[in-house]
Amino acid sequence: MTFPEPLAFPTDPEGWRAFVTERPSAAVALVADIDARLIAAAEPGARMDATAILELWNDADLALRRATSEVYLLSESHPDAGVRAAAEEQVQRLEALDAERLQDRALFSALQAADADAASAGLDEDERRLLTQALRDFRRGGVDLPDAERERVRALSDRDTELSLEFSRNVRDGRREIRVAPEALAGLPQDFIDEHPAGEDGRVVLTTDYPDLMPVREYASDRETRTALVAAYNDLAWPANDAILAELLDVRAERAALLGYGDWADYETETRMIGSGGAIADFLARLDEASAGAAEAEYPLLLERLRRDDPDATEVTIADFFYLLSALRKERHDVDAQLVRSYFTFDRVLPGLLATTGRLLDVSYVPVDVPTWHSDVHSYDVIRGGERLGRIHLDLHPREGKYTHAACFGLAPGVTGRVLPESVLLCNFARGFMTHDEVVTFFHEFGHLVHAILGGNQRFARFTGVATEWDFVEAPSQLLEEWAWDAGVLATFTADAEGSPIPADLVAKMAVADGFGRALEVRRQLGHANVSYHLHVDRPADLQAATEHWYDVTSPVKPLRGLHSYAGFGHLTGYGSCYYTYQWSLVIARDLLSAFAGDLMDPAVAERYRRDILEPGGSRDAADLVTSFLGRPYRFDAYREWLAGA
Structure with missing residues (x-):
């Protein structure tokens, strides 16, 4: 053949x-x-x-x-x-x-x-x-529509594309930096400090790129350093994107009205599992109810810990959040995030991820030496039984002018016998040691990648790869995160300076510690979802005030005041009013996980998962795929148990 x-x-x-x-x-x-x-x-x-x-x-x-x-x-x-x-x-x-x-x-x-x-x-x-x-x-x-209205819808659609591209370009090119004294790096790993020497002015440059931002917000004990860098990140692409987003919201609202929808959320959700814009509000209310009590119990512990460093502190901000979680997990659960980081180097994580997913999905990744757009890119053919199923390209480190977050991008939509599926990861990982959060993110994005390839054997381009309902598409990637928490999996590719893998008891402690702050993290995600939804539905005149309001009322962890995080919120273009998708998909992912019954490498379950969830692509409704795999419709129970730390 x-x-x-x-x-x-x-x-x-x-x-x-x-x-x-x-x-x-x-x-x-x-x-x-x-x-x-x-x-x-x-x-x-x-x-x-x-x-x-x-x-x-x-x-x-x-x-x-x-x-x-x-x-x-x-x-x-x-x-x-x-x-x-x-x-x-x-x-x-x-x-x-x-x-x-x-x-x-x-x-x-x-x-x-x-x-x-x-x-x-x-x-x-x-x-x-x-x-x-x-x-x-x-x-x-x-x-x-009548001719005039039809032409107006076309013009609005074109303008949406133009504004979205400009918004994304400003985020991509909006890298910011701060300069701090060397002593302001207190608490950061020594390898990070060594990689950030002081310049001629005696100051150290920190940027909003992930390899700087992530360690600083988790390890920097100097609160001013954390706050300054997170504040710079929260003003990414501002003021450039202020007017752009305001116009984009107006364009979408007018387009929805001309097409007969109540608002942009109603337009977007017609093709999704959730079904209507009003159902977004209902789902967010359900998340609010499920997480409020636990979050209110967790928050005082964060504030108490912050006051040990800063006795005058009156509130925990988003610049404190990750540092305090890390500190409390170390003190309460004996999980030292810097010790954990010492087991994860990029040159081990990449082959470890490939080996793990290869075994799980019954594929092999064969490196191919082909021209690409940059020398950083690693390319692989995805093979099963001697048959090439597709090709993947991994572009994993930051550089100027490149996409600044982590995402999977389609390249070639797979159509049986005509086009081989190809997909790409654009990420911004450190080249040396990686935080465990980065490893989890890598597994997450790779979940999209394998979905695109294994679902890429379709007759029609419409249904290939990840072309499912958009509020289901995150479920397979969220599910794959679990393999980054499995002691047996991690033992296959982690190593400390002496070459010993991360101990199973440390991984167990990490899992327990991860339960602390989970409700607050859900509240953080709920804040993003509220901003995404309400900016599109309410169309506030003051974007800054409205965004700050929704973060303020959603979580006890407070936003940094007076900043403009919406200007760098890249998902406002692609996900629009539907950032709820991440938690909606997580409800499904937690239920899918239950089928593995604690054995993530169970070959029979993995085969069913490939067959029932990944390989159909978008050729069937997502709810039917889940029912086929689980033998029943999905339920909220597993998510609620996970939220409770069970």
Whole structure:
């Protein structure tokens, strides 16, 4: 059997400039040709059955998704600012074409003709699902609106894309730094101090990049240092993104109203498990009820511990939160975060993660030496039984102009026999020692990656990889975090200076200690979800005051006052009003975990998990996937038990 070849990247600057313009142009031309054939199929007397129409629709969908994924990735990762800028322009061009097609009444007629023919055509389950969702997309695109309103929706859609890209670019390029005296690094690991010598002015530079931010907020005993760096991070991309976000919220509200939705949350949730914007508020209220009592019990312990360092402290802020959790876990549970960190070096974690997921998912990762966009990138073919299932690219360290958080980016949407699935991790991990939180994040993002590859054997591009309902998509990645807490798993790739793996009793203590502060962490996530939802639904005139209000009333851990964290809240573009997704998915992930019954490497359960959850991609509703795996609908019980520390 012949399998499709992976994407071939350019090897020189001129090739990259051509890549980000010629490939999108070729896709646009191909889509135009396909659309002409689809429109002809809707003409009276034309003879094209429903299946043939859907195959053509899929061809165009594949071309657009593939081209958009390529340039979107490069807009966030390529080291050449000119290539990034050209890629952004192509993202706007392709997304504008996508929106324009969903307003094309002639194309809509072609799909309606397929729908009318469906009864006699005998569409299979995938075909019927594709047709139903495509027709829904046309309606959500405004195809049936009067001309003036339809054109306004198109303009608003284009403006949303433009503003979202600008917002993300400002976050990506918004790196900030502070300068502190060497003694302000008290409490930080020695290797961190050694890597941050004082400059000619006698001061040490700390940046908002994760390899500086994460250790400082967890280990720095100097409260002023923590506060200064977290404050700089909370003002990332401000004031540049203030007006951009305000306009984006207005654009989305007007678009939703023109399309007949109550607000943007109603528009977004129509295609998700939760079903409606009002259900977001109900779910957030449920989280509030489930976590409030435990959080109120945890908070006084943090404040008491803070006052041992700062007797005049009146409140715990977000700049204190991670440091105090770390300190109390050490004092109450004998878990020294710096000792834990000493077992995790990047050069061990990467192969350990690959070996663990390879065993779990019955795959191997074969390194491939291929051109990519940067020398930091590690590329691997994903193999099972001699068959190449896909290719992954790992871009894991910070650099100027690169995406500043940690996320999985699609590159090539897998379609059976036509396109090999490829996906990319863009992360910002330290090159040396890693905190355990970073390791957990690595496992989380890798969960998206394997979902994209194993779910990438689909007939239709619409259903490939992680193309499930968006409020389910985090569940597989959250589930994979658990392997970073398993003593047996960690023993296979951790080592201290003498080469000994992390002790099982220390891992057990870590798990117990992790229960402390869990409710407060849920409240922190609830704060993000409230900001995401209420900024879109309430559309406050004062973004700063509204954001600070929602963080203030959600958690006893207080925000730093007068700052503008919304300006650097990157998920406000992609997740929109739906940051609730992370906790919604976590409810499901905790229930999925119960099937392993304490044995995370159980081969039979792992095989069922691959078959029932990962490999279907988006070809079935998420609730049906979960029911198939668990043998019942998912429940809230496991999440509530986890929240209680059980």
